[in-house]
Amino acid sequence: NAGVTQTPKFRVLKTGQSMTLLCAQDMNHEYMYWYRQDPGMGLRLIHYSVGEGTTAKGEVPDGYNVSRLKKQNFLLGLESAAPSQTSVYFCASRGPRTGDVLSYEQYFGPGTRLTVT
Amino acid sequence: EDQVTQSPEALRLQEGESSSLNCSYTVSGLRGLFWYRQDPGKGPEFLFTLYSAGEEKEKERLKATLTKKESFLHITAPKPEDSATYLCAVRATGNQFYFGTGTSLTVIP
Numbered sequence A: 001n002a003g004v005t006q007t008p009k010f011r012v013l014k015t016g017q018s019m020t021l022l023c024a025q026d027m028n029h030e031y032m033y034w035y036r037q038d039p040g041m042g043l044r045l046i047h048y049s050v051g052e053g054t055t056a057k058g059e060v061p062d063g064y065n066v067s068r069l070k071k072q073n074f075l076l077g078l079e080s081a082a083p084s085q086t087s088v089y090f091c092a093s094r095g096p097r098t099g100d101v102l103s104y105e106q107y108f109g110p111g112t113r114l115t116v117t
Numbered sequence B: 001e002d003q004v005t006q007s008p009e010a011l012r013l014q015e016g017e018s019s020s021l022n023c024s025y026t027v028s029g030l031r032g033l034f035w036y037r038q039d040p041g042k043g044p045e046f047l048f049t050l051y052s053a054g055e056e057k058e059k060e061r062l063k064a065t066l067t068k069k070e071s072f073l074h075i076t077a078p079k080p081e082d083s084a085t086y087l088c089a090v091r092a093t094g095n096q097f098y099f100g101t102g103t104s105l106t107v108i109p
Helices: none
Strands: A004-007 A010-013 A019-025 A031-038 A042-051 A054-057 A065-067 A073-078 A087-094 A112-116 B003-007 B010-014 B019-026 B033-038 B045-050 B056-059 B062-066 B070-075 B084-091 B097-099 B103-108
Touching: A004 A087, A019 A031, A019 A087, A019 A112, A031 A073, A042 A065, A042 A073, A042 B084, A042 B097, A073 A087, B003 B084, B003 B097, B010 B019, B019 B033, B019 B084, B033 B062, B033 B070, B045 B056, B045 B062, B070 B084
Parallel strands: A010 A112, B010 B103
Antiparallel strands: A004 A019, A019 A073, A031 A042, A031 A087, A042 A054, A065 A073, A087 A112, B003 B019, B019 B070, B033 B045, B033 B084, B056 B062, B062 B070, B084 B097, B084 B103
C-alpha cells in the first residue's frame, strides 16, 4: 500500500513550456486535491475532484488544468508555465469514511518541486 | 472571508519544555478543524480532527483542543523528534479546506 504517490519529484521548466504532474492513490479514495505551497502563504487549493470524471476549481486555479479519467489518478497540467508557478505541489486524497465514521482527513503525497525559469 | 491564522510562526523549546501552538479561524460554518505535521521535504501528515467546541484529542505528547474561535496544539515534554512544522486547516461549507501558514517547532536537546 503506497498511499499517495507523485511524479515527478523535481522538475525545471522554461517559461512557456508545458508539463503534467501525476498523482496516484491506491486507497480507493473518492476525493482528490491539488495544492501549491509557497513560503509564507501556506497550502492553497488549486483544483479538486469529488469523483471519477469530475473536477472543480479551488482558490487559485488560473494557469492550471486537471483531469480525473480514472478514480486512482489525478493529473495537474500547466499549459504555458510562468515563473509565478514556481512552487512545491502537493496532491492529497481522502475517503468519505474511515470505518463507520465520516472522514475528512487528507492523505498527502511527497510533493513535486517545480522551478520555472 | 474564510481565514486561518497560526501563531507563533516559529518556536524553539528545550527538550521537556511544554508549550502550546495556536490556530485561530474565521469561517462561515466550521465543519472540522485539522492538525497536520510536516517534516522538511515531505508532505503533511494527518494528526487530529476536531469538530465541535470543547472537543479534545490526544496522541502521545500532543493534545489538540477546540473553542468557537481557535484551536490549541499542546505539546507536553517535547523531544527533538517532535521538531517539525505544524499546520492547521479548516473545512467550511463545501469540499474546500483552508490552511494556515504553520508553526515551525524546534526542540533542542
